[in-house]
Amino acid sequence: MPARPMPERSLELAAFVPFRLNRLATGASQYLASIYQRRFGLDIPQWRVIATVGSRQDCTAQYIASSTRMHKTRVSRAIAELEGRQLIERVSSAQDRRERQVRLTKAGRRLYGELVPIALEREASLLACLPAEQQAGFLAALETLERFLQLEE
Amino acid sequence: MPARPMPERSLELAAFVPFRLNRLATGASQYLASIYQRRFGLDIPQWRVIATVGSRQDCTAQYIASSTRMHKTRVSRAIAELEGRQLIERVSSAQDRRERQVRLTKAGRRLYGELVPIALEREASLLACLPAEQQAGFLAALETLERFLQLEE
DNA sequence: CCCATAAGGTTGCGAGCGCAACCAATTGTG
DNA sequence: CACAATTGGTTGCGCTCGCAACCTTATGGG
Numbered sequence: 001m002p003a004r005p006m007p008e009r010s011l012e013l014a015a016f017v018p019f020r021l022n023r024l025a026t027g028a029s030q031y032l033a034s035i036y037q038r039r040f041g042l043d044i045p046q047w048r049v050i051a052t053v054g055s056r057q058d059c060t061a062q063y064i065a066s067s068t069r070m071h072k073t074r075v076s077r078a079i080a081e082l083e084g085r086q087l088i089e090r091v092s093s094a095q096d097r098r099e100r101q102v103r104l105t106k107a108g109r110r111l112y113g114e115l116v117p118i119a120l121e122r123e124a125s126l127l128a129c130l131p132a133e134q135q136a137g138f139l140a141a142l143e144t145l146e147r148f149l150q151l152e153e
Numbered sequence: 154m155p156a157r158p159m160p161e162r163s164l165e166l167a168a169f170v171p172f173r174l175n176r177l178a179t180g181a182s183q184y185l186a187s188i189y190q191r192r193f194g195l196d197i198p199q200w201r202v203i204a205t206v207g208s209r210q211d212c213t214a215q216y217i218a219s220s221t222r223m224h225k226t227r228v229s230r231a232i233a234e235l236e237g238r239q240l241i242e243r244v245s246s247a248q249d250r251r252e253r254q255v256r257l258t259k260a261g262r263r264l265y266g267e268l269v270p271i272a273l274e275r276e277a278s279l280l281a282c283l284p285a286e287q288q289a290g291f292l293a294a295l296e297t298l299e300r301f302l303q304l305e306e
Numbered sequence: 307c308c309c310a311t312a313a314g315g316t317t318g319c320g321a322g323c324g325c326a327a328c329c330a331a332t333t334g335t336g
Numbered sequence: 337c338a339c340a341a342t343t344g345g346t347t348g349c350g351c352t353c354g355c356a357a358c359c360t361t362a363t364g365g366g
Contacts, residue, residue, distance in 0.1 A: 025178035027302040129301035137290030148282035
């Protein structure tokens with residue numbers, strides 16, 4: 001009896017999950033882009049910095065980098081740009097004079113206040129395409145995958 | 154009676170699904186990178202071209218671009234590089250002398266034959282972190298989202 | 307039959323990114 | 337107390353990418 005024929009699922013890229021995840025992430029980003037990009041003139045790193053600083057005042061660039069998983073240079077440049085636009089400000093820390101606390105300015109808080117509801121609504125409208133029990137399953141699987149790939153924190 | 158207080162879920166980036174999808178996609182890519190990158194010296198565009206041409210001989214750059222959703226310049230450069238490494242070859246089409254059919258060379262087919270089983274195994278080991286019914290639900294949700302965002306084909 | 311338009315593909319160019327190197331301040335160790 | 341090692345953060349550099357412009361060949365309309 002011959003060995004059973006190799007499964008030979010000849011890798012259709014369109015069915016390959018890692019590829020599909022990349023495609024989905026890109027699609028979801030574009031689905032959001034109109035908000036922060038066209039409407040507020042922010043790119044993705046800037047949007048992430050605003051979102052982070054908005055919910056966690058007085059954090060360092062280091063904290064932003066680790067919680068968004070962006071490279072510290074990317075964070076540094078986003079911060080510089082936002083500071084130039086007076087959306088955030090930095091104050092030197094007294095204890096450790098290397099680091100500088102980042103916080104939203106008044107204009108930054110106003111922008112944040114406008115942006116957040118729109119972003120949340122957009123997220124909701126994306127997830128709304130999933131029937132309720134599929135949505136719960138999806139989010140659970142998402143968490144499992146994140147843990148497996150150690151993406152949290 | 155005052156209006157009920159705003160939901161005010163103050164957008165934690167770590168809980169924001171579009172961000173999580175991007176992070177997951179990046180993580181999954183890195184989980185695979187060791188295969189095509191370190192082991193075969195391919196970057197992502199090159200790997201996608203190889204995968205596409207491997208399962209669909211004699212296709213055009215146009216076809217590769219649309220099925221992988223990569224910009225045509227990215228495809229063009231990946232093809233040029235792979236042709237230089239003699240992993241693929243191009244033959245001018247007789248009917249339409251603008252386009253050129255892309256196919257794997259012998260060396261390209263050998264690489265493809267080595268690469269595919271490893272990639273599939275890696276995909277399987279990623280999905281294996283999900284319990285069976287969560288996995289089915291996840292894939293179903295993935296398809297729904299793809300349809301919603303019109304990412305297919 | 308000619309010219310405008312389009313389609314396949316390549317290239318010049320500017321923008322964004324990560325790496326490595328660096329500066330400045332802090333911490334640990336003998 | 338001095339000096340090595342570390343940490344927060346910025347900058348120079350090279351690479352990749354997407355856009356727009358372009359070349360070439362094909363197609364459609366008067």
